[in-house]
Structures are given as structure tokens and as C-alpha cells.
Amino acid sequence: MKNTKRNVLLAQSGGPTAVINASIVGAFERSIASSDIDRVYGAKNGIVGVLQEELIDLTAQKRETMEGLKYTPSSGLGSCRYKLDKDIHTPDYKRIFDVFDAHNIGYFFYNGGNDSMDTALKLSQYAKEIGYPINIMGIPKTVDNDLCGTDHCPGFGSAAKYINTTLVELSYDINVYTAGTVLLFEAMGRHAGWLTASAALSSLEIYDGIVLTYLPEVPFEREVFLSQIEDAYRKHKQVIVVASEGIKDKDGELIAAQEGKVDQFGHKQLGGVCIQLKQIIEENITKRAKLIIPDLIQRSAAHYSSSTDMNEAYWMGYKAVDYALEGKTAFMPGIERLSNNPYVWEPKLVPLEDVANHEKEFPTEWITPEGNFVTKEAIDYVRPLIEGNVSIPERNGLPRYHKLDKTLMPKRLDDYEVE
């Protein structure tokens, strides 16, 4: 009798988060519990691994590895920034389905941001066109929190928890001297200022002083900035400036734009905004300016993840498989917030069409009239997402994270050149 069970393929894409692997573990655990599913595979480095038929068998991993993966930061399967052609009648699409077919893939889950949701959507369109039976789902993740159709994105809460915790601790540090300080903290967030805005929460717990947030949504004006900082410095002495890497002038030009550095998706690589702001402040206000560039730490600091965020990441993976088993395709599970206090949410089904290539901006009505802080609504929005801790076993005094065994499964197809 022929085995009618199909296999699952999981893949991760885009920038990692502290909890992205929890989604993979959630999808894995739901899959192995289903009698409709045989093996659970992972693609190495996202869609590139699918194209190159580089698959690993998650069902064959040590139990300890899959358990430890849940709290291990960054994309355990590896990631990519490869973008499929808009035209689904190009060789990559055929190749992907040849690989699916060769490995009896009946369920494909793509764990990523809006670019990845676009990829998943196109694959579902191609599947429909060629009549290949498969359920394709997105699983949301991004520290940027800019996916449409969901209240927030797994990964955001942990990044926000790290940023806020660090700002509180820094406020204790700079307050030890009687002299004032302007501390410049550069936050991630290419276009949407969610992470930068989240930093406003720290104002509830800082030692003393003031927190100001500069978002990409508000055109940056040097003179306004200088007068705001000067004013804050005079009134509060200790000034914490959280500036998004993506702040732009009124013509939409990035303050930190670096010539010649553009990624696969045409996004300009950012970094260095606060180096410039520090210089402006030292020349005009005070020499006591401190520069903090945490960069990738913001999305990888799993040692202090939010357990709320990690649980949600897990459930997004779990529900994606649930929905697929119900026959859904071209959807992503999202989060519907039912109440802030107590914090209650439920999963919902979001069509990939509503997510792919869209970007959810930070609401302008949550920005104060001065443009350098956010409203209570924004703080109330972030607060529940950073609640709770994750306990991580240690070895050598350091968090003991887990690496997947990345032995490739035997290839059944010829090699395929990517790019």
C-alpha cells in the first residue's frame, strides 16, 4: 500500500530574531503530532536551499537539539535575502516544485517578513497554476514589527525588551555623575519606527532624566533636533536619545545613507546615524555625548527574551501547521489582540495578499506633536509584549544554545545554479 502521508518543509528568511526558532519548533511539534504528516524537513538558507535541494531532516535531530532550538537566537536553518522573479513563469519556480515533488512535500512554511510572505504568495499562485497539491503558509517574524494583518510580529517583543532593559540600565549609569550627558542609542528599523518607539517604555523605569525617540516617520530637521536636545539637556541634564537607523530628512533622504551599499532587495544598508548626531551634539551642546550602537545585538539577545514573545512565536508556527492541515493555503497566522490588561490575544488567519510587500507604519496619531516621543497608547501597546523571562541553561557561564545537525539529505535531482 502506497504511503499517502506527505512531508513538511520549513524554511526561514530575512533578518533573524531572538525567537524565530521557536516558530520552527512550534511548526515541528504540531507536524509530528499529525497522522497526515510523515517527515519534517528544513531547507538550508531559505528558498536558496530549496532551489539547491539542500534539505535537512528535522525529524532525525536529537530531541535535545529541537528542545534547545526553541530558545536559541537567530535562524537555525540559516537565512537568505534571495528574491524570486516577479514573473512566476521563470525557471526558479519550476525548480522549486521539482524539489517539492522529489521529496513529496505537501506543506511548505516560510518564516519571515514581508519579502518572504511575497515569496510564499507567489509559490501558492504557481502551485495553483500547475495543479500541484500543496498547502503553503507564511509564519510571521520581524523585529521591525512592520507586517500588516497582525497586531504585532514575533521577534519585536524580545528586541523591545532588550532595548528597554538596556536603556534603563544605561540611565542608572549616566546618572552617577552630577554632569549632564546626551546618550545616543541607535535603534534598528529600516522604515518603520516601531522599535525606536518601543523605547519610550523605558521612561517608566529609568533612574532620572528624559527619553526622546526619533522615528523614520517624522522628517528629521537638524535645527529642530538641536533645539529639542538643548532644551531637554537644560531641563533634565540626562538625555537619552533613541534614534532610528532609518530617520530621513524632509526629502526622504536617509540621514545615514551610505553610497553604494544596497542589498538584494534594493534596500540601502543603514548604520551610523548616531555617529553623525553625536558630532552635531558635541559641536553645539556638550562634549559629554555617549554613543551606543548595539546593531545586531537588538535582534539576537535571546539571553533576555520576552517569554510572551517566545510563546507567541511558538504558537505562530504551531497554528500555521494547524491551518494548513485544515486545508488552508496562501495565509499567515496573525495575532489579534483582545485586551491589553490583562493581555489576551487569539490567532487569526491573514491572507498573504494583505501582507506581501506591504509595510505597516507606526501610527502617526501615536506620535506626540513635538515628534520626539509617543503617546500612552503606544506604551500600552508595547508593554505586554515584553513581559516575562525565558530561563536558559548555561555552559561555561554562557547561554547554551543549540545547533542543528545540518547533514544534507541525499539529492534526487541535478544541481541547480542560483543567481
Added chain:
Amino acid sequence: MKNTKRNVLLAQSGGPTAVINASIVGAFERSIASSDIDRVYGAKNGIVGVLQEELIDLTAQKRETMEGLKYTPSSGLGSCRYKLDKDIHTPDYKRIFDVFDAHNIGYFFYNGGNDSMDTALKLSQYAKEIGYPINIMGIPKTVDNDLCGTDHCPGFGSAAKYINTTLVELSYDINVYTAGTVLLFEAMGRHAGWLTASAALSSLEIYDGIVLTYLPEVPFEREVFLSQIEDAYRKHKQVIVVASEGIKDKDGELIAAQEGKVDQFGHKQLGGVCIQLKQIIEENITKRAKLIIPDLIQRSAAHYSSSTDMNEAYWMGYKAVDYALEGKTAFMPGIERLSNNPYVWEPKLVPLEDVANHEKEFPTEWITPEGNFVTKEAIDYVRPLIEGNVSIPERNGLPRYHKLDKTLMPKRLDDYEVE
């Protein structure tokens, strides 16, 4: 009957650490347990608070505050970088002892680095000269780990734990893409490379790639650096460069020297080394260079302190009072390491003369011949110091730290102008 009990005065100085307050709590708890001691006071902002008679009563704080202070980062009493004149026959000395006398201070504890130990030493010399009965002790702290006479310094272990944890997490992040990366991490340490060297421990737990450490003890040569990074990038793809803010060229000139920025002690303010290194790497090796400047986070990240370090900080404070009650003066408690594995230590008595204004350099025999990594001895030295976690209560999803009530005690003397 006259009260023969004397009062204790505690003060903190220099750059804070994640566990410096544990020393204050240790000294406080030992003091209130002694029948020889009446009240325990704290001076606001170190010796400046003594000069200005700005004292607070620690004995009158809420119990919850003193308990919470133990895990609160940064100097709870405030700090200063004020340096007393070398000549003890200057007005500051007389003033300090007028304040001591006005508040019946019989024990003074100065919690700081080598500059503070110098201050404590001079005060003990002055006390002897004028015949004022007082026991003066230093309590060691510094993330730089550069105090002589002790195996290591409280504060170092927690900073090392933060740096290593972060590097491990960053290694998981940069390994998600197939492309190589040069990650530049700027570590604190003005002259001594202890913290930078400590980062070698992360090599035991990183995902993949190589960690290289550039210490101030090794003259920095641009061409050697470039060829080492190029070689590492070719062989390992993922290269983590940890560079001390204090690296110097062969003429002893700081790579990051910034003109016109000199602190009270004549130390040049550092920062920005890795901005320069990033540029060198982008121009010569790869555009995939990532810049991480954690700066003050390294010494304030109490949310992931080493419990070993925190306990030692507590005991240094506790023992300082113990020794003073035994009649000692002009000493500092130090740490004698008896064994690495299991890690065993005992306190020892260190004459302030051996500590004041000296600097313990990182041992050159612990640096590899290439000058960009350290030996197993160095890693074995650091490892036990970062062991263990401290559990911190949370509020609003953030560590709940504690602020002292800084209501000043009534002044008994006239005002005194500092500087």
C-alpha cells in the same frame, strides 16, 4: 553616659559597574551587625559629597531599597572623578576631616579603582598625621580589572559575562547567511586589555567562525591587522574582531585619540576605534563589516550579571568592614584564587600602597605569538568569574532596580566650594 559607638561613611568613585552596589550592601550589612557601629552613612558622589557634607543615612533607608540595591547596577550613591591634591597639606584634607569629625565618622570606606585607592591612602596618611582616630579602607571595583594585589576585581566578571554572552549571540546571527562577515566589537579598557582578552572565552560557545582580540598591550599595526583579518576571513568566513578602545600604535599613540577631550585625571576620553577599523576593512576586505559599540552597556548590564561576581563584590564590602573592625587601616580586601576548578578563593588584606596609582597589565605571556588571541591560561582565568545568574524581579517587563532616598542629612558645617 556618652555613646562610644562611631559611625561608618561609605562612598563610591570612578566608573560604575553592574555589581558595585553589592559591595555597598555588603559593607552596610556587616556594619549594622556590629555593636561598635552606630549609623551607616553614604556620601553623595564620592569624595565630593564628603567635601560638601552631602551625606545620606543608609540606616534610615527602607529595607526593600537596601535589598534591591544589591542587584541594581551603577553607583547608587553617585560617583565623581575628583582627584585630591597630592599634597596632603591642602584645604581639602582638613575639610574632609572636619566633616568626619562633625558626623563622628570612625570608619571610611572608598569603593573604587586605583585613583580611589590613592585617595583612601592619602586620607589615611593625613589621619595619622593629625592623630584622628579612623579606619580607612578601600573596596575594589573596576570592569577594567587592572587593580594590583588582587587576583581580579569585582565588576570585571559581570562585564566579561555580558561581552561573551553577546558575542555568542552575535555569532549565531552572522552565521545565518552564507556570505562572510567581519564583525567589529569595541570593548572597554583604557590601558589594560583584560576585558578585551576575556572575550576569547566566547570562542568556546560561538556558532562558527573565529574570534580575534586586539589588546592595548600589543602595538597596533595596520598592515598586520589587515593581513590577519584577510586571512581569517578567507579561512573562517565569519570573523569576530574584539578591539579594545585603548589600542595604540607602536609610538604609544591611541588609535582613537580625540583631541581636546581629557578627563580630570588627565586620561584621554576614548571611543571610536572600531569606526576606524570598519572603514579600513570596508576599503580593503569586504563591505560586509558590522559595527557594534556597546560602550557603557558593558558595565551596566546587571540583568545578566555573574552571580559569582556579585557575591564577590558583596564579600569585598563585607570584609572591608571586618578588617576595619579588627583595627586595620590603609588596606583593601583582595581576592586570592586558590583553585580554578573547582573555583575556590579567599579574601586577603592588600596594603593600599600596593594598589594606589598602579595598574595591573594583562600578562604578555598570555598573549599568543600573533598578538591577536590569548592562551588557555587566560580563558581558564576568566571562566569561573562569569559563572551563575542573578534573578532580578521585574516591573513593566523590565528589571526593577532601586534608588536610594537621597535626602541629605542636616549640615553641621559651613558650605565648602569644590574646585
